[in-house]
Amino acid sequence: MSWPAGTQCVAKGDHRKPRSGELVYNKGDILTIVDISPRKGYYKARHNTSGEEGLINSSSVRERDALRVDPRLSLMPWFHGKISGPEAVGKLQPAEDGLFLVRESIRHPGDYVLCVSVSGGVIHYRFYSNNKGSIATILLKPKQKQGTKSAELELSKTGWLLDITKLTLGENIGEGEFGAVYEGDYMGQRVAVKTIKCDVTAQAFLQETTVMTKLQHKNLVRLLGVILHKGLQIVTELMSKGNLVNFLRTRGRSVVNSVQLLHFALDVCEGMEYLESKKLVHRDLAARNVLVSDDHVAKVSDFGLTKLDSKVSDKAKLPIKWTAPEALKKEKFSTKSDVWSYGVLLWEIFSYGRQPYPKIPLMEVKEKVEGGYRMEAPEDCPPGAYALMRVCWEQEPRKRPAFHKLREKLEQEIGKCTPGPGSEPQGEIRSGSGC
Incomplete structure (x- = not known):
């Protein structure tokens, strides 16, 4: 058995009296393999919580498995997914007062129906999570x-x-569509905790979690684990600088120069290249879904819900300004539609967080883009960066580059912007002379 660097392991038991050079850990602790040790049967590993490094015996740990994306894996066994009314009636047989299930509406995707057996029949209540209306019988x-x-x-x-x-x-650091996000502490490590209170929404986010357990990359927000308590709590590494759009808006040109913007663009591109290699489509790539770490590395977040069926979507919820024309028109999502969104994200980066398609009403954006309109370069944007945006916005998906090609181009752009002799570091992050 040989594990590559980056493999996550779970401790089978306590190891509190280590020999020289060995790592201290308790049963259930998560450890990451750093390297193979010359000592037979041992690895050099890092403790995911304390950050300490040391030797571990390979027989004392087991590899941390990825969760399977399994439709049978459920927080709520009474939730039957997207089924029709007649199917629900069939499942609630033989009739028994108070027997119930919840299903997603086929006619109205995103709405949920409580189906209750009463007096030999079945009553269907279309409801929302905050609906507290009365029903015909006790569940x-x-x-x-x-x-x-x-x-x-x-x-x-x-x-x-x-x-x-x-x-x-700790304190509330954000409010999402599905719940609050808190800063927290887990065994001495600063973390972010996304809380999902609604049962049915939590079930959907369980799919996000199963995707996140399979992915590990320096430019993807790292999942630490989940807690099941009054809903679902997803625990990730804390990205202390917040999302990229706010980061850029609150700092501006006086703090962040163009070479630093290129580094952010490269960070996101490398994260997306990794998702591309795993045949995963993000579907909502935008600067608001990129987070910035303490050491100013940009990481893609909210990539777990990407594994939803690409043929099924709610057009009303699509972020029009970031979504490719074929995805808006025919609901065709692919890596190439992510590349289109990446082009818009590049525009956000080089405009220091401005809203895309300025001065164009939202309802006109789709028609203008289909007619061939493309945004102009942001002020002082390097020509090479704008050229990348334009190639991402090719009308035909097949003409758009893959993320690995975009990465190569960005690396070339950064190479042109190396600091000159005697230049001073500028701003609060990665230094460079600018382009």
């Missing part, structure tokens, strides 16, 4: 979906279930 018995696996058991078995008693929540 006595959930109709469990056949073959459903316990999410808690699977998360625990694969090493991704964290202990809520070791988590301390």
